[in-house]
Amino acid sequence: MKTENCCETFHFQMQLLLNIEELQRYPFTKMVIEKNLTEHEYVETMKLLESLHETYIEEQEEGFVHHEPLLLHYAGMLCYKLSIEESIEAIYHEGMYPDLMKTLRKYVHN
Numbered sequence: 001m002k003t004e005n006c007c008e009t010f011h012f013q014m015q016l017l018l019n020i021e022e023l024q025r026y027p028f029t030k031m032v033i034e035k036n037l038t039e040h041e042y043v044e045t046m047k048l049l050e051s052l053h054e055t056y057i058e059e060q061e062e063g064f065v066h067h068e069p070l071l072l073h074y075a076g077m078l079c080y081k082l083s084i085e086e087s088i089e090a091i092y093h094e095g096m097y098p099d100l101m102k103t104l105r106k107y108v109h110n
Contacts, residue, residue: 018030018034026094027094028093031082035081041079045079048074048078049097052070052073056070056100056103068107070104071104071107
C-alpha cells in the first residue's frame with residue numbers, strides 16, 4: 001500500500017511539474033515525460049536524431065535537395081510511443097537540429 005501511495009504522489013508531482021510555464025519552452029522534453037519514454041527509448045531517439053542530422057549534413061554537402069528518405073527513416077525508426085508529426089514539431093520548437101527539423105516539417109506539412 002505504501003508503494004502505491006508513493007507512486008500516486010510521484011505521479012501527482014510530475015503532473016504539477018509538467019504544467020510549469022518554464023517547461024513549456026521544452027516541448028520535446030515534456031513529450032518524453034508525458035509519453036513515459038524509458039531512458040533506453042530516449043537514448044535511442046537521440047541517436048536516431050544524431051544519425052539523421054549527420055546524413056542530412058552529408059546530403060547537403062553533396063548537393064541533395066530532396067530529403068524525403070530521411071523522413072521515412074525517421075518514421076520507421078521512431079519510438080512507437082511518439083507521434084511522427086508531434087515529435088518533429090516538439091523537437092523543432094525546442095531548438096534541436098533546427099535545419100533538419102525545418103526540412104522534415106516541410107515534408108510533413110505537404
